[in-house]
Amino acid sequence: MNNFYEQVYEVVKLIPKGRVTSYGAIASFLGSKGSARLVGWAMNQAHALVDVPAHRVLNRNGLLSGKHHFPTPTAMQQLLEDEGITVVNDQVENFDKVFWSPNELI
């Protein structure tokens, strides 16, 4: 229980403000390469943790695929824009620039 999920939460909590990452990047970083779905499932649990900025985790396309899981569909975009991230059509602009890889931790 405190293995994969806790690792995911820890990584997500370490995402710098104004930066985002992808499910696959986290999964690969944790060793469960290809199991991005697990990260998504972990995010579902993270929904209960206020310390986990799930809004900074997007899919590989930089699309706000999980916006529907927030209190309001616009909450995720609102939070990202509040951090200086430009979101257009539910997609992050300059995704490559704001993208943050867990490997940066090392």
Added chain:
DNA sequence: GACATGACGGCAG
């Protein structure tokens, strides 16, 4: 105990 689904990703056509 088995089947179906999900906040994804990669590869093939």
Added chain:
DNA sequence: CCTGCCGCCATGT
């Protein structure tokens, strides 16, 4: 270049 299918692990029914 765009679309579709399969694979991955865990959870819920």
